[in-house]
Amino acid sequence: MLDNNFKKEEFKKSVRENVKMLYRKTIEEASQEQIFQAVSLAVKDVIIDNWLLTQKQYEKDDPKIVYYLSMEFLMGRALGNNLINLCAYNEVKEALEELGFDLNVIEDQEPDPALGNGGLGRLAACFLDSLATLGYCAYGCGIRYHYGLFKQKIENGFQVEVPDNWLKDGYPFELRRPEYAKEVKFGGYVKVVYDPATGRNNFVQEGYQSVLAIPYDMPIVGYNNKIVNTLRIWDAQAISEFQLDLFDKGDYRKAVEQENLAKNICDVLYPNDNHYAGKELRLKQQYFFISASIQAAIEKFKKSHSDLHDLPKKVTFQLNDTHPTMTVAELMRILLDEEGMTWEEAWEITTHTCAYTNHTIMAEALEKWPIELFSKLLPRIYQIIEEINRRFIQEINNKYPGNQEKVRKMAIIYDGQVKMAHLAIAGGYSVNGVARLHTEILKKQELKDFYEMYPDKFNNKTNGITQRRFLLHGNPLLADWVTDHIGDGWVTDLSQLSKLKVYADDKRAQQEFMNIKYQNKVRLAKYILEHNGIEVDPRSIFDVQVKRLHEYKRQLMNILHVMYLYNQIKEHPEMDFYPRTFIFGAKAAAGYVRAKLTIKLINAVADVVNNDKSINGKLKVVFIENYRVSNAEMIFAAADVSEQISTASKEASGTGNMKFMLNGAVTIGTMDGANVEIVEEVGEENAFIFGLSSDEVINYENHGGYDPMQYFNNDPDIRNVLMQLINGTYSNGDFELFRDIYDSLLNTKSSDRADTYFILADFKAYAEAQKRVEEAYKDEAGWAKKALLNTACSGKFTSDRTIQQYVDEIWHLDKVTIDK
Ligand code: 26V
Secondary structure, three states: EEEEOOOHHHHHHHHHHHHHHHOOOOOOOOOOHHHHHHHHHHHHHHHHHHHHHHHHHHHHHHHOOEEEEEOEEOOOOOHHHHHHHHHHHHHHHHHHHHHHHEEEEEHOOOOOOOOOOOOHHHHHHHHHHHHHHHHHOEEEEEOOOOOOEEEEEOOOOEEEEEOOOHHHHOOOEEEEOOOEEEEEEEEEEEEEEEOOOEEEEEEEEEOOOEEEEEEEEEEEEEOOOOEEEEEEEEEEEEEHHHHHHHHHHHOOHHHHHHHHHHHHOOOOOOOOOOOOOOHHHHHHHHHHHHHHHHHHHHHHHHHHOOOOOHHHHHHHEEEEEEOOOHHHHHHHHHHHHHHHOHHHHHHHHOOOOOOEOOOOHHHHHEEEEHHHHHHHHHHHHHOOOOOHHHHHHHHHHHHHOOHHHHHHHOEEOOEEEEEEHHHHHOOOEEEEEEHHHHHHHHHHHHHHHHHHOHHHHHHEEOOOOHHHHHHHHHHHHHHHHHHHHHHHHHHOOOHHOOOOOOHHHHHHHHHHHHHHHHHHHHHHHHHHHHHOOOOOOOOOOEEEOOOOOOHHOOOHHHHHHHHHHHHHHHOOOOOOOOEEEEEOOOOOOOHHHHHHHHHHHHHHHHHHHHHHHHHOOOEEEEEOOEEEEEHHHHHHHOOOEEEEEOOOOOOOOOOOHHHHHOOOOOOEEEOOHHHHHHHHHHHHHEEEEEEEHHHHHHHHHHHHHOOHHHHHEEEEEHHHHHHHHHOEEEEEEEEOHHHHHHHHHHHHHHHOOOOOOOHHHHHHHHHHHHHHHHHHOOOOOHHHHHHHHHHHOOOHHEEHHHHHHHHHHHHHOOOOOOOO
16 A cells, blocks of 8 residues: 555544634534635645655755746646645545545635646646656745736636636645745846955945745645655735835835835736736846745755855756746856855856756747846846856857857847847756757757857757646546556556557457546536536547647637538538537637637637537537636546647647647647657557648748638638638628638738738648548547557656656756655
């Protein structure tokens, strides 16, 4: 039996006690939410013992630490996940049953901490799970947003954003640590003071405003190994509330200003995904959490080490995209101004401690801060970046004498802007992409000049996901089935799934596998009926696209294809057609008008199609409201077909694609991101690949020659569908509602180039691939084999493998085990 600290009777007693202490109630009187709080507290109690043990072990072993610095951690609910990793899920489920509660219902009481937008934030959460499970000393560092990603309501088919007040009832899995507060300084000016004793100029920031950063720690429970790491998220508090005298000697006006500054820094997560907006508050958020995190890391290092020159041996700062790039300058500031190092010493340490991960090549996501904004808010940091830039340009000039073009393209400060990606590359020892294709595109296109200059910095780390959440917790039926067939080693070694391959042709295994899929479809159908009031047939093909709404992800192509199918069914009612349920889930950034209009279009098509009795329910369209981590787990488990249809070259990796595969869904997709590696693992015959290649797309982009109008003119099916956008078919006769979408596909004036994402170029290939899906699904045994092989071949895509590669090739961490 697994070794955990759970004794059922003790646990029940502890829940009773907690209800009494917290609410002065008996178990019978408590609400489900109160039971959730009481259960969580009981679980936290067990976790804290292991947390202390882990800390003791780290103090003893002094392992190298990775600080995973990220503006986003999309954690999802903690209770179920913690129970899974403590190997106490079933015991607690039973204990609660005996008390008269259903663990699923209790889990549903937990707010879904949504401190992230999408892929990048969820990846950070999967990485923390793997780091703890593999026994590496790691800290996640981020921001304690008071409002996470908005909740999505659909009203009249339109997305409406509702604030996500996830902290309103208190969050049981966090620990406030005010004793570790740090001061973070904004604004003011830099005074240069000559110190005759050292002969150096000292740089002193004066006239600034401060904010206190208060850490809140969340436990990250490793799987069955007693290790508990920490996610540290910082909240802002006005200094005046705290110790005004100490810092400001009672300056009232300044106190009010500082209070206002502190008030809004941690208010809300910016809901943009892949789109840079240049907001001052965002820059404040970045410096706020970076300054606090780096100060804390250096302080911790100094407690047990005497020489800061050893920092790179003991610490890596991993930058999750460019958002934490301030790290480079903040570390320089501390080493120069507070530790008195020379520039050369400080630079040597910094550039061997920082490492950068790139998550997108979308030009609109590149962070470029205007100099005025930057230098005013962070005068000393700006000064340091200026010096980094000056020296960097010198290096470029040395390498490429007289080549101004290189300077123009690579400088960190240019055209009145600070380019964060350039700073991250110059200031660190590693640059990695998140899938093989993505890394190759970085090297050949986007970061070509940097690759030429520093080829050794570049490396690939194909993304992964944690099977503990996305199979063991999210799909218990399949998890048990897998364990029955190959044992439970897969929970910490996903490569073992390949042992399932021998069952690919086994009739009984196929039936069991598809039967589990069916039961998961029934579970999702029930959810859809409850939440959407739409009845869907679990025997139909569940064809699913869930991810952030973005034009490059081409939800539009998917819904245009549904419109095309609907036309076909209407025109040829006698046609053989396998019933299909198209399921969408997607949040659009609040200001992204076209994305929001696409949501409206999906819902408008759903309205027409779902209510057309004449098609006998052959086609259903469902838009799942408020797609998020907690309902995602159930959706992946129920999918037959996984839609991964981004314009080739645009999706850096994708991670949803991996979650579907793990759960036995078959991919229909382009050769983009990690899809390439998925197909490599599972075999082309077990996926449905279509469309332009990344080379073809890039070629069009660089040399022109793409004309969407040609498809409109020559293909009546495409023309029909597009005309339906502007003839009122899906808008009760309103010709204007969807005109922007129509224009985006055909009119050059509405964007740089019409059909920026090559939807019309790929449309027929997509429709044809969908036809192949239908034919394949009709062959029951053939489909079961494909589905089963997808699970069996998904072993590569565990975040455990990804993290081990980061450890071996970038971080070089030491493995820790807890002494028994
Ligand atoms: C970028 C920006 C730009 C500035 C303003 C706000 C903001 C917020 C988030 C982001 C992140 C966009 C990058 C991102 O999420 N990339 C996704 O990363 C996944 C994990 O590596 C990867 O699987 C997806 O393909 C990639 O789109």
